[in-house]
Amino acid sequence: MFESILATLPMALGELFSPICLLSCLLGSIIGFTVGAIPGIGATVGIALMIPLMMRVNPAAALSMFVSIYMGGEFGGCVSAILINVPGTGSAAATVMDGFPMSKKGKAITALSISAFASFIGGIISPMILILVLPFLSRFILIFGTPEFFLLAIIGVTCITAATGKSVLKGLIVGFFGLMLCTVGISPVNAQQRYTFGSIYLFDGFGFLPALIGLFGIAEMLKLLRSQDSGISTMQELKGSRWEGIILTLKGWKTLLYSCMLGLFIGLVPGVGATTASFVSWAQAKKISKTPEEFGKGCPEGIIATESSNNSVIGGALIPTIMFGIPGSATAAVVLGGLMMLGIQPGQALFRGEGLVTTEVILLSLILSATFLLFVGIFVAPYFGKVTLVRKELLIPTVIVLASLGIYVSNNNLFDVFLIMLFGIIGYLFVSADFPLFPLVLALILGNMIEENFLRTMALSDGHIFAYFFERPACIVLLLITALLLFASPIRKLVLRIRAR
Numbered sequence: 001m002f003e004s005i006l007a008t009l010p011m012a013l014g015e016l017f018s019p020i021c022l023l024s025c026l027l028g029s030i031i032g033f034t035v036g037a038i039p040g041i042g043a044t045v046g047i048a049l050m051i052p053l054m055m056r057v058n059p060a061a062a063l064s065m066f067v068s069i070y071m072g073g074e075f076g077g078c079v080s081a082i083l084i085n086v087p088g089t090g091s092a093a094a095t096v097m098d099g100f101p102m103s104k105k106g107k108a109i110t111a112l113s114i115s116a117f118a119s120f121i122g123g124i125i126s127p128m129i130l131i132l133v134l135p136f137l138s139r140f141i142l143i144f145g146t147p148e149f150f151l152l153a154i155i156g157v158t159c160i161t162a163a164t165g166k167s168v169l170k171g172l173i174v175g176f177f178g179l180m181l182c183t184v185g186i187s188p189v190n191a192q193q194r195y196t197f198g199s200i201y202l203f204d205g206f207g208f209l210p211a212l213i214g215l216f217g218i219a220e221m222l223k224l225l226r227s228q229d230s231g232i233s234t235m236q237e238l239k240g241s242r243w244e245g246i247i248l249t250l251k252g253w254k255t256l257l258y259s260c261m262l263g264l265f266i267g268l269v270p271g272v273g274a275t276t277a278s279f280v281s282w283a284q285a286k287k288i289s290k291t292p293e294e295f296g297k298g299c300p301e302g303i304i305a306t307e308s309s310n311n312s313v314i315g316g317a318l319i320p321t322i323m324f325g326i327p328g329s330a331t332a333a334v335v336l337g338g339l340m341m342l343g344i345q346p347g348q349a350l351f352r353g354e355g356l357v358t359t360e361v362i363l364l365s366l367i368l369s370a371t372f373l374l375f376v377g378i379f380v381a382p383y384f385g386k387v388t389l390v391r392k393e394l395l396i397p398t399v400i401v402l403a404s405l406g407i408y409v410s411n412n413n414l415f416d417v418f419l420i421m422l423f424g425i426i427g428y429l430f431v432s433a434d435f436p437l438f439p440l441v442l443a444l445i446l447g448n449m450i451e452e453n454f455l456r457t458m459a460l461s462d463g464h465i466f467a468y469f470f471e472r473p474a475c476i477v478l479l480l481i482t483a484l485l486l487f488a489s490p491i492r493k494l495v496l497r498i499r500a501r
Helices: 002-016 019-037 042-050 059-084 096-104 108-143 146-163 168-181 208-226 242-251 253-267 273-288 300-324 330-341 355-389 392-411 414-432 438-460 465-469 473-500
Strands: none
Touching: 002 019, 002 059, 002 355, 019 042, 019 059, 019 355, 042 059, 042 208, 042 330, 042 392, 059 096, 059 108, 059 300, 059 330, 059 355, 096 108, 096 300, 108 242, 108 253, 108 300, 108 355, 146 438, 146 465, 146 473, 168 438, 208 330, 208 392, 208 414, 208 438, 242 253, 242 300, 242 355, 253 273, 253 300, 273 300, 300 330, 300 355, 330 438, 392 414, 438 465, 465 473
């Protein structure tokens, strides 16, 4: 096992430490930190905007850029959460509970330093663990064929759709809407046109990238345009000690390690994500703390738990992404789209030959990005906090222009600019009606995978698809997991009702 790691790790390190990859990783960390610090933007939009610009560079450099933005975005969300009580990202919502009270006590810099150091530890632990288990994963994935990948895609849609939003029904509606959009274009079976209305621009269906930028970038700008505030925030003088934050984080090492492992395991479950991991880690840290009464009042352990877990989630979320093409979070779905546009297919192809090196480059980039962000967070974040003062009159046109230019340059197709505006309106309407966007993104990613593998499985089984599933042990396990995900929650509610009587 470890011989394979030692054989490929030097190649991955050599690729990562090339000047172009180092620069991409550094810029990606800064970009991610910036978009994460601005409420409502986040790493998902940052990666989506950068994908068209990175299509013609070294694939390793592009991958380093994407995962660095991912890591930087998760950390950047804590800036506005600590300074102005507004989380820059969903995963930073739990940080608000102790970060902002600590800031009001005159220890904003201390809180930012705790967040930076805890994020650093969480950002390096999970990739290190995953690098060690890569050979196990590469052997395990060889047992998966076309039927298994079809069932995995079904599990991904079911799990993530059910886990998003307050209403399962709304999540299912959005997910099925996304699957319907995937039927537009040329059929992979008989090459017939489907719902193209004679337009050559729809022969390939709705492009993932225009849909992604529209749903997240344009929709968020429309939301911001509707708000009555002239600016995003105001900010007071920042106080506190950087070194005090580091010392407090080291003193809470038990909470730190526990939250890192919890975040890693939660990240492995598709659809749960960093937001859930942050709140679960905060709640568990409060339970095991000797001073639970301090939580919610500016407790350092609360910040340690949330910030270490939401960065540890990243490594875990990338596992189903690179193994099976099932993104573990919305941002991982965007990274998956970037991988595919670079010509890198997840699954067996990623682990054959040079694929293992690509996987290690992704994980090593997370470690390098976390290291860059440690210095950014400790020494730059207190001054960089002024990014929260950006006025919407400047922010909205800048994002829309960059999105339009980026998508046009990627394909030299003006129709893509129309698509990002269309999906922006769709995304805005969904969000306004409290419909989650994540199931739609996932359906656009997995829709073609479901259709193609289903049709191949039908051909392999000679039309007896269900009997064919029960002839394969891996399929039986996946069918049981699917049933568990579908019926576990209703059964649990039924049991609780019976006990209540």
